Amino acid sequence: MTPPTQPPPTTAADVERLFREHGPFVWRSLRRLGLNESDADDLCQEVFVIVFRKLQDFEQKSSLRTWLYGIAVRVALAHRRRARTQRELPTATLPEMVATDGPHDRLAEREARRWLDLALDTLDEKKRAVFVLYEIEQLSMNEVAQVLECPLQTAYSRLHAAREQVESFFRQARKGTVE
Structure with missing residues (x-):
């Protein structure tokens, strides 16, 4: 409904x-x-x-x-x-915002955001937009395709390629080969 x-x-x-x-x-x-x-x-x-x-x-x-x-x-x-x-x-x-959580929590969150930003920086603009909309902002793929004014299959293709690139980035990061 x-x-x-x-x-x-x-x-x-x-x-x-x-x-x-x-x-x-x-x-x-x-x-x-x-x-x-x-x-x-x-x-x-x-x-x-x-x-x-x-x-x-x-x-x-x-x-x-x-x-x-x-x-x-x-x-x-x-x-x-x-x-x-x-x-x-x-x-x-x-300046950093005052938070009620502990310094370890803030550090871990900042570090996670930094790694996410580094991973997103490996994507071209089109893949990045699809990935952010679908995976982070959780829009439906129909909405993603509509926002980006592209065919639905193109949006799915970009998402698939973006996921592979992000996964590759994190595999390299675990091996210590990310610059």
């Missing part, structure tokens, strides 16, 4: 609600698409500026989450293209 659809967002208050509900998803998606934390912060805001401008264009042919991810993918791609011509090197790091 399909869940009832909400009316399309139309006001600034709706965008604010969307940001509260979906901002963490968009930020995580941007990070997993290869952006550093500070760029993800800025581009997350950029995604919601675009959402505000395009509210009336949302036709509900896909889920809101899928629509937001599609915008995030395009914003990340545009940012990467711009970054190739920029000569800036980010130097400042954000």
